[in-house]
Amino acid sequence: EADIYQTPRYLVIGTGKKITLECSQTMGHDKMYWYQQDPGMELHLIHYSYGVNSTEKGDLSSESTVSRIRTEHFPLTLESARPSHTSQYLCASSNGQGANTGELFFGEGSRLTVL
Amino acid sequence: AQSVTQPDIHITVSEGASLELRCNYSYGATPYLFWYVQSPGQGLQLLLKYFSGDTLVQGIKGFEAEFKRSQSSFNLRKPSVHWSDAAEYFCAGAPGYQKVTFGTGTKLQVIP
Numbered sequence: 001e002a003d004i005y006q007t008p009r010y011l012v013i014g015t016g017k018k019i020t021l022e023c024s025q026t027m028g029h030d031k032m033y034w035y036q037q038d039p040g041m042e043l044h045l046i047h048y049s050y051g052v053n054s055t056e057k058g059d060l061s062s063e064s065t066v067s068r069i070r071t072e073h074f075p076l077t078l079e080s081a082r083p084s085h086t087s088q089y090l091c092a093s094s095n096g097q098g099a100n101t102g103e104l105f106f107g108e109g110s111r112l113t114v115l
Numbered sequence: 116a117q118s119v120t121q122p123d124i125h126i127t128v129s130e131g132a133s134l135e136l137r138c139n140y141s142y143g144a145t146p147y148l149f150w151y152v153q154s155p156g157q158g159l160q161l162l163l164k165y166f167s168g169d170t171l172v173q174g175i176k177g178f179e180a181e182f183k184r185s186q187s188s189f190n191l192r193k194p195s196v197h198w199s200d201a202a203e204y205f206c207a208g209a210p211g212y213q214k215v216t217f218g219t220g221t222k223l224q225v226i227p
Contacts (some may be wrong), residue, residue: 004158035217040124043159043205043217058214090158102147102209106158 003027006091006107013081014115021076021110023091031096032074033104036060037088049074050096081114088112119148119189119208121218128196129226136191136221138206146208148189149215150180153203162204165189176200201225 004025013019025032030051035043035058045058049068063085064078074093078085088111092104120139128134140146147166151159163174170182180191191204206218 006158033214040219042219045214045216048214059216092158102149102207102215103161103164104151104159104215106151106160108156108158 004107006110010111012113017081019078023074025093029093029095031094033092034076035090083114086114119206119218121221123221125222127224134193134196138189140208142210146210149207150191151205198225
């Protein structure tokens with residue numbers, strides 16, 4: 001059973017509000033990822049980190065930002081939420097070494113609705 | 116672009132019937148390939164993975180997948196489906212040590 005946790009699971013918020021989606025893992029994994037998932041669409045990588053103080057933007061452009069101050073914590077922030085940000089956000093981690101490359105452990109997701 | 120493709124958006128099978136979900140990949144070299152499952156309201160869970168060697172890979176929950184280089188495919192199979200297998204299934208690939216890319220998913224419905 002994976003030890004990666006996301007909060008909140010569900011969030012409904014008004015336009016213009018600042019939100020932070022939390023993601024924590026207890027597996028000591030160096031690599032962490034944020035994916036955006038919309039119904040019928042592939043998962044899109046929006047941010048990733050290969051270690052503390054390392055963050056990169058993913059393949060899909062996103063107005064969100066991330067930080068990685070501690071190995072276990074990888075929060076995602078939207079400074080001013082808009083209805084176009086409505087989506088499910090999935091956090092994942094990996095030790096990404098050798099045969100474990102690409103083996104991702106996912107949280108249960110945070111479903112964001114912006115009114 | 117390097118990617119994986121899942122041609123079936125939705126599949127319905129009867130409980131006890133066999134299952135095959137299709138996945139095709141498009142990478143320059145043989146990638147690492149994966150199948151993940153997502154139950155409603157949950158994150159994704161790894162079912163199985165292929166890196167090299169034996170082309171028939173066994174996974175959890177009775178699933179297996181076969182890597183076929185000649186067809187650029189990595190199809191997921193299960194000989195007898197259970198109602199609890201109803202979920203969405205994602206094929207994924209990673210060329211070398213690069214980031215994982217996912218297919219669009221196949222939603223499996225199991226009828227009694």
